[in-house]
Amino acid sequence: MDGRRITASPRPCTGRRVVAKKRRRGGIDGFVNSVKKLQRREISTKRDRAFSMCDAQERFRNIRLQEEYDTHDPKGYSPSSLPFLKKRSKIIEIVAARDIVFALAQSGVCAAFSRETNQRICFLNVSHDEVIRSLFYNKNNDSLITVSVYASDNFSSLKCRTTRIEYIRRGKPDAGFALFESESLKWPGFVEFDDVNGKVLTYSAQDSIYKVFDLKNYTMLYCISDKNVQEIKISPGIMLLILTKTHSGVPLKILSIEDGSVLKSFSHLLHKTKKVDFIEQFNEKLLVKQENENLQILDVRNSELTEVSSTEFMTPSAFIFLYENQLFLTFRNGTVAVWNFRGERVTSFDDHLLWHPDCNTNNIYITSDQDLIISYCKSDTDESLSDGNAGSINISNILTGKCLAKIKASNSLQADECWCSANCGGRNCNSRKRVEASRIKSTVAEALEDITALFYDEDRNEIYTGNRLGLIHVWSN
Numbered sequence: 001m002d003g004r005r006i007t008a009s010p011r012p013c014t015g016r017r018v019v020a021k022k023r024r025r026g027g028i029d030g031f032v033n034s035v036k037k038l039q040r041r042e043i044s045t046k047r048d049r050a051f052s053m054c055d056a057q058e059r060f061r062n063i064r065l066q067e068e069y070d071t072h073d074p075k076g077y078s079p080s081s082l083p084f085l086k087k088r089s090k091i092i093e094i095v096a097a098r099d100i101v102f103a104l105a106q107s108g109v110c111a112a113f114s115r116e117t118n119q120r121i122c123f124l125n126v127s128h129d130e131v132i133r134s135l136f137y138n139k140n141n142d143s144l145i146t147v148s149v150y151a152s153d154n155f156s157s158l159k160c161r162t163t164r165i166e167y168i169r170r171g172k173p174d175a176g177f178a179l180f181e182s183e184s185l186k187w188p189g190f191v192e193f194d195d196v197n198g199k200v201l202t203y204s205a206q207d208s209i210y211k212v213f214d215l216k217n218y219t220m221l222y223c224i225s226d227k228n229v230q231e232i233k234i235s236p237g238i239m240l241l242i243l244t245k246t247h248s249g250v251p252l253k254i255l256s257i258e259d260g261s262v263l264k265s266f267s268h269l270l271h272k273t274k275k276v277d278f279i280e281q282f283n284e285k286l287l288v289k290q291e292n293e294n295l296q297i298l299d300v301r302n303s304e305l306t307e308v309s310s311t312e313f314m315t316p317s318a319f320i321f322l323y324e325n326q327l328f329l330t331f332r333n334g335t336v337a338v339w340n341f342r343g344e345r346v347t348s349f350d351d352h353l354l355w356h357p358d359c360n361t362n363n364i365y366i367t368s369d370q371d372l373i374i375s376y377c378k379s380d381t382d383e384s385l386s387d388g389n390a391g392s393i394n395i396s397n398i399l400t401g402k403c404l405a406k407i408k409a410s411n412s413l414q415a416d417e418c419w420c421s422a423n424c425g426g427r428n429c430n431s432r433k434r435v436e437a438s439r440i441k442s443t444v445a446e447a448l449e450d451i452t453a454l455f456y457d458e459d460r461n462e463i464y465t466g467n468r469l470g471l472i473h474v475w476s477n
Contacts, residue, residue, distance in 0.1 A: 001035075003400055004226070006133055006147045006158060006190060006191055006192070007098075010261070018216050020150075031238075051263075054063040056371075056395065056397070056404045056405070057371055057404045057405055059461055059477075060135075060395050060404065060405035060407075061261045061405065061477070062106065062477040063175065063405070063407060063463065063475050063476060063477045064475065064476065064477060065440060065442075065447055065473055065474070066440075066462075066474045066475065066476045067118055067439070067440065067473070067474035067476075068439060068440040068442060068447070068472070068473055068474070069101070069103070069108075069111075069113045069118075069120065069469060069472040069473075069474075070120075070470065070471055070472075071089075071091065071103050071105050071109060071111045071466075071470040071471075071472065072088045072089075072105075072470045073111075073120070073123075073241045073468075074086065079281075081126065082108075082129055082131070082151055082288065083443045084107050084108075084127070085107050085108060085109050085131070085181075086404050087107060088469060089105040089106045089107035089470055090105065090106050090108065090450075090452045090466070090467065090468040090469070090470065091103050091104065091105055091106075091452050091453040091466025091467060091468075091470060091471075092104055092105065092106045092362060092452060092453055092454035092466075093134060093135055093362050093453055094362070094453045094454065094464050094465075094466055094472070095135045095136075095144070095247055095455065096137075096170070096455055096460075096462075096464060097116060097137045097139075097142070097144060097165050097461075098142075098165060098171060099115045099116050099134055100112050100113065100114060100115070100121065100165065100168060101113045101115060101455075101464055101472065101474075102144065103453075103466055103470075103472050104132055104134070104135055105357075105416050105470050107131075108125070108130070108131030108132050108133070108148075108149075109123060109125060109132070110123065110125060110132045110135065110146065111123050111124070112124060112168050112173070113472065114169070114188075115460065115462075115474075118439070121168065121169065121171055122168065122171045122172075122173050123173070123205075124146055124168070124173045125148075125149070125173075126161075126173055126174040129150050129151035129152055129234060130148050130149075130150055131148060131150070131155060132146050132147070132148045133147050133148060133149060133158070134146075134147045135147075136193045138193075138215060139195070140198060140209070140215055140216045141162075141164075141216065142164060142165050142166070143162045143163060143164045143165060143176070143310045144162070144163055144165060144168065145160055145161065145162050145179065145193065146160070146161050146163070147159070147191060148160075148161065156186050156187065157184065157185050157186045157189075158185035158189065158190070158191055159178065159185075160178065160179040160191060161176050161177065161178055161179065162176050162177060162179055162218075162355055163176030164176070179218055180202055180213070180218070183202050183204050184204045184205075184206040184207075184209065184239070185202065185204065186205060186470055187204070187205065188203075188207065188249040189203050189205040189206070190202070191203075191205055192234070193215070194215070194234050194257075195215070196235075196236050196323075197234065197236065197237065198214065198215040198216060199213065199214065199215055199221075199234075199257060199258045200212070200213040200214075200215055200218070200225070201213075201232065201234065203232075207225075208225065208227045208432070209223050209224070209225045210223060210224040210225075210232060210431065211223045211224075211227075211400050212224075212257070212260065221258075221259070221260070222259060222260040223260075224241070224255075224260060226241070226243070226420060228243045228244045228251075229241050229242070229243060230242050230243060230244055230245075231279070233279070233281045234257065235281050235282060235283055235321075236283065236323055237257055237258075237282075238254050238255065238256065238257055238263065238281070239256075239257050240252060240253070240254055240255075240279075240281035240286075241253040241254075241255060242279055244369075245270070245276075245303050245387075246260060246267070247272065248267065248269065249267045249268050249269040249270045250267065250268050250270055250276070250279070250289055251265070251266075251267045252265070252268060252279075252286070253265050254268065254281075254300065256354050264300060266300065268286070268288060268298065270288075270290060271290055274290040274291045274293055275290065275291045276288070276289075276290055276291075277289040277290060277291055277315040278315070280319060280321075282321050282328065282341065283323075284299055284300055284301050284322075285297055285298070285299060285300075285341045286298040286299075286300055289313075289315055291315075292310060293305065293310055294307040294308055294309055294310050294313075295308040295310070295313040295343065297341055297342075297343055306341075306342060306343050307343070308343035312345075313330075313339075313343070314332060315332075316330035316331050317331050317332055318330075318331045319331075320366060322366070322370045322398070323370075323372045323398070324369070324371050325398070326341065327340055327341075327346065327398075328339065328341075328352060329338065329398070331354070333357050334353050334354040334355075334356070334357040335349075335352070335353065335354070335434075336349050336352060336354065336373070337349075337371050338398060338399075338401075340448050346399075347398065347399060347400065347401040348401050349373075349396055349401040349403075350396070350401055350402060350403050351377070351394065351402065351403045352375065352396055352401070353375055353377055353378045354375055354376070354377055354378070355377055355378050355391045355451070356376070362452075362453045362454065363375065363451065363453065363454050364376075364454065365378045365454060365455060365456040366458070367458060368458060369383075370398065371397060371398055371399060372395055372396065372397060372398060372404070373395075373396050373398050374393065374394070374395050374396075374454065374456050374463065375393070375394050375396070375454070376391055376393060376451045376454055376465070377392050377393070377394045378390055378392075379391055379392045379408055379409075389449045389450060390408070390409045390445040390446075390448040390449050391448055391449070391451060392406050392407060392408040392448065393406065393407040393448070393451075393454070393463060393465070393475070394406050407444035407448070407463070407475055408448065409443075409444050409448055440473075442471065442473065447465070447467070447471075447473040449467065450467050450468040450469075451465045451466070451467055452466055452467055452468055453465065453466040454466075460476070461476065461477070462474055462475065462476040463475040463476075
């Protein structure tokens, strides 16, 4: 998932917009990204759906709990480290790069673990007063960017640092260098990493200037100094500038992401007394929703307007845009729905009630083909009664809503006897032997309790989960 925005507020931002994109293609044709010509295809022209579903079921059929890592090391912290860095804390973010798993705890401690040796390599906090707020893997130069705040600065400004993965593998997290040192990223300033377009957007609240940098070499490309800009939304090839609301509506500008040139300026009419729930941009489609009003989907090329009843489309807590499939996901009260840009709900998910109703997007993963969603969900009623607080990890098909596989604790045996999705009852898998032979201290039911972060490594076909105790669990076949 891309489009990570980190604010300089005292607490991490929640409910942020996340973009799911397989890869970047093409450039701008007029104000419209020419990639849309490639994207406008029927879902049925993708690879055979039955084969895709069968393949997914096979990939996850025998997935099991294989390893356990711990981010908490009471003996490993410096005596001068901040007190709260020494306390056990829940995992809020997991990132995998090659054979390294990075786990960030809410306290601000970040640890790197090797999947080859199954050992902790190092902590990424390079100073005793550093609190890491977020991670971003930059595949353009195989490096990890950390966004931190510091006690010496009263935790008021974001500081970015990039470190090559190779240095981290050698246990040298201090071999990196600082980024965007010229920018004052104090609240409400922010930095946003856009992997889709290969750009970084920063906002300096001190002088009300937005700057766009190249994600490959971190050179500044251009800046936007219009003080009327209230918000910027990024899509493939373009940026939407939302300006200060006027008596007649909200002025909008569409800019080229490459050079900042204005491709189109227009104004969208609004109800004067209603607050705006959201304004979102998806290529040529503009989504506008006001309080207790219908959803409006505007085609900015020809001003064609589609409305969806407010009783049918209620304001979600988060979006995920699927650029490969020309669809978008909405999250509301723990449920997920898939919509097209004709305002039609195209998918409802079976057995897919998210454990965290606020939809922290670190608890879900969309595959690069945008055909699967992996989520931490509430178990069936009967299972939850026997498994305590254990949820399940569900792998579902986005286009059909069907649950293809599920990692869950057994509802008929001891939790450490069997956890394979085939529910073999312990007869066909050596799960008990695996647990005894490994360093895993948690039972499967315990590993499925209070999961606070989730990541799927598509290359290794492994799921990594983190919980409130600061433990990382590896699920693999």
